[in-house]
Amino acid sequence: MPRFLKLIKGNWLLLITCLLLSTLPSRLSAHPHAWVATNTYIESDDTHIIALHMTWTFDADTSNYMLQGEDISPEHLQQTLQKLAVGVIDNMYNEHYFTYLYNDTTPVKYKSAIHPQMVKDKNKIVLSFELPLSNPIAFAGKNLRLYIYDQTYFVDMSWLNKGDVQISTALNSACAGEIIEPKVSDAQRAFTLALAADVTPDNTLGRYFSQQYKLDCQ
Numbered sequence: 001m002p003r004f005l006k007l008i009k010g011n012w013l014l015l016i017t018c019l020l021l022s023t024l025p026s027r028l029s030a031h032p033h034a035w036v037a038t039n040t041y042i043e044s045d046d047t048h049i050i051a052l053h054m055t056w057t058f059d060a061d062t063s064n065y066m067l068q069g070e071d072i073s074p075e076h077l078q079q080t081l082q083k084l085a086v087g088v089i090d091n092m093y094n095e096h097y098f099t100y101l102y103n104d105t106t107p108v109k110y111k112s113a114i115h116p117q118m119v120k121d122k123n124k125i126v127l128s129f130e131l132p133l134s135n136p137i138a139f140a141g142k143n144l145r146l147y148i149y150d151q152t153y154f155v156d157m158s159w160l161n162k163g164d165v166q167i168s169t170a171l172n173s174a175c176a177g178e179i180i181e182p183k184v185s186d187a188q189r190a191f192t193l194a195l196a197a198d199v200t201p202d203n204t205l206g207r208y209f210s211q212q213y214k215l216d217c218q
Contacts, residue, residue: 048136
């Protein structure tokens with residue numbers, strides 16, 4: 001197996017970057033280089049937020065390369081996908097699962113992700129997992145903000161539609177939520193579009209281009 005495909009066991013973002021550096025020259029003139037459509041369900045009981053449920057759909061090119069060198073024969077496909085799911089989730093641990101939740105201005109911590117699962121939907125890979133909160137948050141009277149992004153902006157991670165964030169029945173009765181699009185200046189956009197894929201990663205870019213999900217509760 002080529003070395004850059006083995007990187008999925010060690011660094012998911014570097015894998016994607018290397019794949020696109022080596023095989024997709026038409027994309028090398030600008031960030032981002034891979035795309036993930038995100039879907040999020042915020043789970044609660046009657047009083048506390050307890051977990052985030054993620055479903056991420058990778059673009060077709062990235063999905064294809066994630067499977068190269070793997071056994072995707074019909075009898076082994078599901079086993080291969082599960083192995084990849086566990087590997088990707090493990091590698092995202094040190095990246096905070098690219099998921100940043102704030103209780104007012106206080107960052108929220110998670111336990112390790114659970115229930116990793118990967119499926120193939122036509123030509124795309126779909127990853128799902130659950131992020132239990134380390135300490136459930138009593139949501140009454142709280143203002144919460146959720147961001148999902150890659151700090152370097154090599155990977156664009158976006159809720160494509162307003163229905164891509166769902167909340168529990170209890171939250172829906174007590175809170176108002178909306179997706180806020182980023183306000184990116186022309187200068188920031190021009191700078192990002194000019195970046196080549198082989199430059200040193202800029203760990204400040206992702207936040208500029210990140211959507212936020214705003215959840216305000218009574």
